[in-house]
Amino acid sequence: MKPTVADVNAIPPVRCPCGWARRAFADVPGAPASVHRTEILADARTHYHKVQTETYYVLECEPGAAIELDGERVPVSVGTAIMIPPGVRHRAVGRMTILNVVVPPFDEADEWFD
Secondary structure (H helix, E strand, O other), rough: OOOOOHHHOOOEEEOOOOOEEEEOOOOOOOOOOOOEEEOOOOOOOOOOOOEEEEEEEEEEEEEEEEEOOOEEEEOOOOOOEEEEEEOOEEEEEEEEEEEEEEEOOHHHHHHHHO
């Protein structure tokens, strides 16, 4: 595999359950992960993945922001990292911007809602 460089700011954002995501490397054959910069809105939707593990790193957030993990609200602040294994229902509460590392790379078919 060859090194790949992505200008995340140049990637068009797509709507996701959390807000708007700019996704890098999901389309690179053989990539071990994808990296997303996600602008999370206050209306984030609870969802889960059956295969993918997500790791959120909070880049910025409003006071009182949190992540719900299987119904438990966990406060977050700039610099918080959260690893979300498959099967864990999750959503962001409050506005924030995160870096999301998805292993294996993001696949829209692995987004599930109750």
